[in-house]
Amino acid sequence: MDQVTQHDNQQAQRKAAMAVLAHAEAGEIAARLRTIPLPGHQDLREPENGLVMLRGRVGGDGAPFNLGEATVSRAAVRLASGEVGFGYTLGRDTGKARLIALCDALVQSGDFSAAVERDVIAPLREQLVLRRRQAAAETAATKVDFYTMVRAEG
Template sequence: MTQPHASPETCRRNAMSVLAHTPTERISACLEALDVPSHEIARQPEDGLVMVRGRIGGDGAPFNLGEASVSRAAVRLASGELGFGYVLGRDGEKARLIALCDALIQNSGFKADVEQKIIAPLRRELEDARLRQTAETAATRVDFYTLVRGEG
């Protein structure tokens, strides 16, 4: 849930987290509920690689774990806001939709609508899915215990 007095950066970060974990089709469907203003693609969606770094034990020396595919895009609203979208994997359309949402969040006229009609419902869906997964996992839990056989 977005905090009432959270900084704009925190709001954007939280929204981007929700969008990054949401399937492309759901973002697109939620965006249909908005009257999206005129915008242009500032950076066409493109795929690339990033180096993933890790640490042993969380505090050891960093090492290069490997490369991961990413997609990125940038969208500029007619009012000037510039949004960026980065996503793991090769999904340029998802990166473009995230960039559009990022730009809309920065526009004071659309920020509340984006939070109410896109981010909040998607956040609820992600939380519901997490709770279902937790319940399914708990249902298959096996508790092991040892019986001690007495002497005699």
């Protein structure tokens, strides 16, 4: 496999992992990570809170406008082997941002990538799918079908 394809695959794997981790609870991530013997790592950027401006567009394609601000947390972690991971999450949960950054670095590591996918990401993805199915079922249970009868007036 050439380097470009390998890089694209790694980026896709990181993107998929971040999508799952962003929707997981910090406690769930931490519990899953406890099953893996973690390598030495250090904070490159201490977890911190900040604000981002949310932009919107009228109708999805109109002129952009500032919708408002959202609180976010971010962190950066480097493994002893050199991989650097970044973590961002909505809200003020700096611990979750650090856990996401650690997972991001581990996903890039040749030694830990498979274990993180198997023991952390895959179980969290299954939980996320189950939660979404349950929410969809609860929503579907409240669905009301309306129809209109037309009557002829004389």
